[in-house]
Amino acid sequence: MDEMLRLSAMPITREATCDTELLGHRIPKGTVVLLLSNGPSFLSPSFEIPESKRSKTSQATRVRQWNEAEDMRAYRPERWLARGEDGEVRFDATAGPQLAFGLGQRGCSGRRLAYTKMRIVLTLMLWEFELLAVPPSLSSYAAKDGLAHTPRQCFIRLGKVKY
Ligand code: HEM
Structure with a gap:
């Protein structure tokens, strides 16, 4: 994270x-x-x-x-x-x-909540899916900066985990 x-x-x-x-x-x-x-x-x-x-x-x-x-x-x-x-x-x-x-x-007062939410989302996702490579043309860190740092390319490629 x-x-x-x-x-x-x-x-x-x-x-x-x-x-x-x-x-x-x-x-x-x-x-x-x-x-x-x-x-x-x-x-x-x-x-x-x-x-x-x-x-x-x-x-x-x-x-x-x-x-x-x-x-x-x-x-x-x-x-x-x-x-x-x-x-x-x-x-x-x-x-x-x-x-x-x-x-x-003036540091972020939502920091702990943000980590908790990220942990929950990542855990639920990685329980069910594996992250596969995204083609390079769709996986840059390009972003638009405004009040937040908004990604221009926010793609994932998932494979279902087999238990
Ligand atoms: C990954 C998620 C987040 C990131 C990266 C982030 C990042 C930041 C940053 C960089 C600042 C400015 C800090 C500074 O000037 O020193 C900030 C301020 C703030 N954030 Fe976050 N934040 C996130 C999530 C949240 C959440 C979930 C909340 C509330 C539920 C929140 C509430 C606030 C508030 C209220 C401030 C203003 C604090 C102040 O000026 O006293 N943030 N955040």
Whole structure:
């Protein structure tokens, strides 16, 4: 689920409530800052940023990076898995940057409900069907961004699971 969301996240916005500075750039009060959760660091390698340009809080609480040597646009759920000290492989929600639900006080308040609904829909679907490959001409991540990130191609090809 998180890998699906990582690949289809919407940019989020924040309006500066006072004059401030971001990575050495002056941001006047009232500026709308877009956080591109579908750009560098997420779907392509991050920009090189001198540590001294970061704020003290950013330096103290750095988010882990995705492995940027890999194809960051590829659907690869394994990037969210990590082996613990006990040898078990588990989902690691902090494996890399993810902003699909935003963050902080104005982060998505329907996040838990969204995960619950996605779990129910996916479980019911995978109980009955297997997901077969969709022809490449019908399976791009093309989307229309408005209030939501709406896919242009939302097709699945199902095979009935035989028990
Ligand atoms: C996969 C499903 C969903 C995604 C990806 C999603 C994503 C987002 C994002 C990116 C934001 C902006 C967060 C920010 O600016 O930091 C947001 C805000 C919000 N979402 Fe969702 N959302 C989803 C489902 C839901 C559901 C099911 C509900 C309610 C039942 C919901 C209610 C809200 C509300 C009320 C806000 C505004 C929060 C605020 O401004 O204080 N969302 N959502």
